[in-house]
Each structure stands twice: as C-alpha cells, then as structure tokens.
Amino acid sequence: MIIMKAYLALEDGTIFEGISCGAEGEVIGEVVFTTAMTGYQEALTDPSYHGQIVTMTYPLVGNYGVNEEDNESEKIQVSGFIVRELCKNPSNWRMTGTLDEFLKKNNIVSIEGIDTRQLTKIIREKGAMNGMISTDQNFDFAKVADKIKEYKIKDAAYKTTCKKEYTVRSENATKNVAMIDLGQKSQIVNNLVERNCNVTVFPAKTPAEDIISRNFDGIMLSNGPGDPKDCTEVIENIKKWQEKKIPIFGICLGHQLVALSNGLDTVKMKYGHRGSNHPVLHIEKNRTYITSQNHGYMVLNDNIDPKVAEITHFNINDKTVEGVKYKKAPVFTVQFHPEASQGPLDTAYLFDDFIKFMEDNKYAKK
Numbered sequence: 001m002i003i004m005k006a007y008l009a010l011e012d013g014t015i016f017e018g019i020s021c022g023a024e025g026e027v028i029g030e031v032v033f034t035t036a037m038t039g040y041q042e043a044l045t046d047p048s049y050h051g052q053i054v055t056m057t058y059p060l061v062g063n064y065g066v067n068e069e070d071n072e073s074e075k076i077q078v079s080g081f082i083v084r085e086l087c088k089n090p091s092n093w094r095m096t097g098t099l100d101e102f103l104k105k106n107n108i109v110s111i112e113g114i115d116t117r118q119l120t121k122i123i124r125e126k127g128a129m130n131g132m133i134s135t136d137q138n139f140d141f142a143k144v145a146d147k148i149k150e151y152k153i154k155d156a157a158y159k160t161t162c163k164k165e166y167t168v169r170s171e172n173a174t175k176n177v178a179m180i181d182l183g184q185k186s187q188i189v190n191n192l193v194e195r196n197c198n199v200t201v202f203p204a205k206t207p208a209e210d211i212i213s214r215n216f217d218g219i220m221l222s223n224g225p226g227d228p229k230d231c232t233e234v235i236e237n238i239k240k241w242q243e244k245k246i247p248i249f250g251i252c253l254g255h256q257l258v259a260l261s262n263g264l265d266t267v268k269m270k271y272g273h274r275g276s277n278h279p280v281l282h283i284e285k286n287r288t289y290i291t292s293q294n295h296g297y298m299v300l301n302d303n304i305d306p307k308v309a310e311i312t313h314f315n316i317n318d319k320t321v322e323g324v325k326y327k328k329a330p331v332f333t334v335q336f337h338p339e340a341s342q343g344p345l346d347t348a349y350l351f352d353d354f355i356k357f358m359e360d361n362k363y364a365k366k
Helices: 039-043 100-105 116-126 141-150 156-160 185-193 208-212 232-243 253-261 348-366
Strands: 005-010 015-023 026-034 052-056 080-083 109-112 129-132 166-168 175-181 195-205 218-221 249-250 267-284 287-299 311-313 321-326 331-334
Touching: 005 109, 005 141, 015 080, 015 100, 015 331, 026 080, 026 141, 026 218, 026 267, 026 287, 039 052, 039 100, 039 195, 109 129, 116 267, 129 141, 166 185, 175 185, 175 348, 185 195, 208 232, 218 232, 218 253, 218 348, 232 249, 232 253, 249 253, 249 267, 249 348, 253 267, 253 287, 253 321, 253 331, 267 321, 287 321, 311 331
Parallel strands: 026 052, 052 080, 080 109, 175 195, 175 218, 218 249, 249 331
Antiparallel strands: 005 015, 005 129, 015 109, 026 129, 166 195, 267 287, 267 311, 311 321, 321 331
C-alpha cells in the first residue's frame, strides 16, 4: 500500500502534515470541528456542512463503516474531512463499505494522522478560519495563501435546496405539511411521516403564495448551511406566512430565519456549536436536554421584544438562545436538532408539539 502525504494549511499560516485518505487533489473550505463521538456518516451527508472542512475531535473514526441507510442527503456535503486515525478494518453487521471507500467514491479530499486536538485548540482560540487540504507533494503555502483567505461561503442554502418539489406520504396521514428545504436532513421528513403527516418538500425560493394557496396544516422550516442573512427571499416569505397565522416550526437555519423575519438579529459565532452533547435548558419545564447541534450563527437575545417573542430554551454552556416562541402567530423554533438520527433523541417530543400546534390551530380557525 502506497502512503501519500497530505497537508492541511490554515489561512493564518499554520500547516499540518499528515496522510492522504479519500480522494487526491486539493480543496478549500471553512475549517470547523465537531465533538460527536459517532455519527460521522450523518455528519458527512448533512447539508449544513456545505462549504466546510470538518474535523472529527474523536480520535478513531470509521470503525463501524458506512451503509446505504444512514445518509442525511443524497451525497457527501462537506468540502473536506479531517481525522486523527481512519479505521482500516471496520466491523458492523449493517456496514456495506468502509469510510475510506465512501470518501473516494464521493471524491472528498481528506487527511488523517494530524494532531486534531491541537487543531481544535487553534480554532477555539482564533475562531473558525479558512483552510486547504492538498495532496500536492510539492505543496507551497505561499502560492495558495491568497486563494485560501479569499474563500467565502455564499448563498449556501440556495445551493443545497432541492431542485423541484416532491411529496413523501404517510399511510395514515391526518395532516399535510409543507417543508421548506433550506438544506434539510432526511430525518426531519421521516419524523413527520412517522407522525401521520404527508410532507411536500419545496425548494427554498418557492413563492409564499404557492404555499398559502394549497392550505397546508403547517410549515416546516428546515436546517441548512450558511449565513441566514443571505436568505432574503425566505425571510420575506416567512413574514407572509405569519400574517396568515399558519403554524410554523423552524429548526436550526429555520430558527434563525424566523428570528430575522420578526426583527431579531443574528451574528456569526467564534467557532459555532457542532456535536451531539450540547446541554440545553427548557425554561418552562426547568429540565435540561442533551442535544445535537451544527451551526455557526446564532440568534442574539439582547433585542427580543417580549411583546413579539419569548425565549423557551437556552444553552447551558454559553447561555445562547436555543429556542423561541412567537406571540403574534403560531410559530416556535429551536436552534438544535430534535431529529438527530445519530442521537441523542431527547428532544424528539418537539415534533409531537408541532402536531398539537397544528391541531390547536385548526380548532382556533373554527
């Protein structure tokens, strides 16, 4: 077996030398880290990672292989992948291939054998920054430094949304839900279908009137990548749906877009929340839940008008806003992922809350 060197270069000039895995070549992206110990296949295929090079902080990755069922979208969404050690001989009864094969098949340039703990410390201290993975054996940072610094993730949600609408039906459907695809994970749809909902998935820029005219019981705003302020059309659509008092449930990017549509503000975080062990307090229940998260932007809490909205959840670690309920329309949102298929599933009850939300709204209309 031929071992090929690979290099990770950060925009500040820090360079790591490791071993190539996955595809050969070079790739630029925003370097971020996730603290999840498992769920690497779900992370790789999560559209919220569009434009990013993802670092797994857990040292051994790939030990249970990959399979045909656990993808969150149709392909790998990350730009590049960084691990301390890639397992060469995985073992699991569900696996249909190895992680290395999966990366090569999807042409994902990756690197292993570097000190991911040191890399994570750099990101925590300096913030998420652009970087490049290269398998060029004569790699010269000076030649690519400007190219790395100039990289920007723009209109990410519009690049990861579906191309045309489609419907996933439930055998015992009692409700019809419109899903606005901002880079959605498949498990959101699955959770609604399991709760007897037909789910029609729409491209992000679908006009608000098209949704209103079809009289859906509720609207689901999905997760997705990038700066929420790029999604100006969606923000305006949300305002129109709220005027019609349509029940809305927003997750992650959806949470941020609803905030912007109500006059709240969002800001980029230093290094974001990514992992499956983030503690979140539900204020009304006075109960802490362990959640899965993947976001680099957050809703600010210093300009929330109590006549417009109230905070329902906040992050135990840094006190950031994790959930909001709005008062002028039947709308609630959360920053974390209640559908997380790699776990934890502590907050899946929110889908039940959405079902009740739609039921209550029906009675209110009568």
